[in-house]
Amino acid sequence: MSRSVRVFLTFDVEDPVTARSDDAVVRVAGLLRERGARAAFFVTGDKARALVRRGRPDVFEALRAHDVGYHTNHHSTHPTVAEYLERRDWADGVAEVVARERSGAELVRELTGRRLCGFAGPGTSWGPQLPAALAALDIPAHLHSFSRTGGGHNPHWYAGALCFARSEAVGPVEDVLPDPARFAELLARVPELVDRAAGSADGVLHLYIGHPTMFVNREFWDGLNYAAGRNPAPGAPLAEPAARAAEETRTMLDNLGRLVDAVRARPGAEIVGFGDLVEERLRTPAPRGDWFAAELRAAAAEPGIRTTSRTASPAQLLHAMCGAVLGRDPGSGGPPGEVHGPVARPADGIPAGGRCEADRDTVLGLAAELCREVAATGALPASLRGPGGVALAPATLHRGLLDLAGTGGAEALRELPARVVLPAVAPLPEVGEEMAEHFTRRVGRWMHRPDLDVTEIARLTRAQSWTLRATAA
Numbered sequence: 001m002s003r004s005v006r007v008f009l010t011f012d013v014e015d016p017v018t019a020r021s022d023d024a025v026v027r028v029a030g031l032l033r034e035r036g037a038r039a040a041f042f043v044t045g046d047k048a049r050a051l052v053r054r055g056r057p058d059v060f061e062a063l064r065a066h067d068v069g070y071h072t073n074h075h076s077t078h079p080t081v082a083e084y085l086e087r088r089d090w091a092d093g094v095a096e097v098v099a100r101e102r103s104g105a106e107l108v109r110e111l112t113g114r115r116l117c118g119f120a121g122p123g124t125s126w127g128p129q130l131p132a133a134l135a136a137l138d139i140p141a142h143l144h145s146f147s148r149t150g151g152g153h154n155p156h157w158y159a160g161a162l163c164f165a166r167s168e169a170v171g172p173v174e175d176v177l178p179d180p181a182r183f184a185e186l187l188a189r190v191p192e193l194v195d196r197a198a199g200s201a202d203g204v205l206h207l208y209i210g211h212p213t214m215f216v217n218r219e220f221w222d223g224l225n226y227a228a229g230r231n232p233a234p235g236a237p238l239a240e241p242a243a244r245a246a247e248e249t250r251t252m253l254d255n256l257g258r259l260v261d262a263v264r265a266r267p268g269a270e271i272v273g274f275g276d277l278v279e280e281r282l283r284t285p286a287p288r289g290d291w292f293a294a295e296l297r298a299a300a301a302e303p304g305i306r307t308t309s310r311t312a313s314p315a316q317l318l319h320a321m322c323g324a325v326l327g328r329d330p331g332s333g334g335p336p337g338e339v340h341g342p343v344a345r346p347a348d349g350i351p352a353g354g355r356c357e358a359d360r361d362t363v364l365g366l367a368a369e370l371c372r373e374v375a376a377t378g379a380l381p382a383s384l385r386g387p388g389g390v391a392l393a394p395a396t397l398h399r400g401l402l403d404l405a406g407t408g409g410a411e412a413l414r415e416l417p418a419r420v421v422l423p424a425v426a427p428l429p430e431v432g433e434e435m436a437e438h439f440t441r442r443v444g445r446w447m448h449r450p451d452l453d454v455t456e457i458a459r460l461t462r463a464q465s466w467t468l469r470a471t472a473a
């Protein structure tokens, strides 16, 4: 193994029903503290309120040795995140997340006296407005995100937030901990998991341990109460999950300790606090040299829309290219600000954008239209008015300008030729489809209303793949 691997451990703390799950948090947190391993615990608003009701300041005390994050206000209670985003457009959805999640985030912050290290997505619920709303909630990162760069980069940026992909996490491993055969298999896999992370672009391994409640319960607290879109009757007591035998809880705790030891025994592997990792990734150094020229070269060389740059998302690069066409200096420190993917619905009949040729004035007009839209809304337009009033996808302009810059560099954008070819291309980064498909496949599980319609969430998920980029090395 050639390089070090930063391993971080996370738990979701969400069971407001059983008092023994409070003890489980104390025991898990204490075991890890004794081993000097800092983990991150993502707490729901409802769990925090239950801890206050049950008079358990010791749970917050036990979390002092660890990082504390947020895991939604009401988790599986309906409407869940995907249910409350179902009929929202982009801006309303972002506002909805902030309005619904603020009180829980503030409570967890107040009770722990700490900055929240991140927001862990609840179960299979999701909408791209979730990461986009985190800045307003003063939360610096998003965990269990359905986003990914397509190039194995983890963490990455998506919708303006530092995101950790659920597809890159190992776990939850809680089911494995009580089972001797499966646990032996997991231990045997640790070297391979660490080595694979060492060979990845970012050298990060997310070990998602799971839920403290599952160390003391045999079933999930929420599946019993909130399946198929129904909430329990108001005032009715919540159904209690069946308890785990004390002996089995001890086995799970022992095995968690052995797992931590096995990770540490692997040369190069280091267990780091999630909060420290986030802080490190937020300190983005300015790119060296002429970032714009370097980005143009790299993006022009890729046939599709490049989502793995460490400097600029494809939306930022398109914005900067249009700026260059209008004679603006791209600046020396990287692109100036975040640009969202198209949030409006594209005009009918133009998703791929047909190949056409445009004269210089038309291209100047397209660039000006795009820059105006970004200035007004912070997002790319869904379509542009091309030659003869034909609607063009922004991806068509993106590829046309990249083809120019691929041979002539930034100079070719500043001094446009008389005619520019705008080729027919796919309208979105390829990975956007993968993300939307993954979410659509997973969302149908028990935690949502069976008739939940995720068409709009999936559309916005794809569209925001324009915002993808890797974190700075």
Ligand SMILES: [Zn+2]
Residues within 6 Å of the ligand: 012, 014, 071, 075, 121, 122, 123
């Ligand atoms: Zn959860």
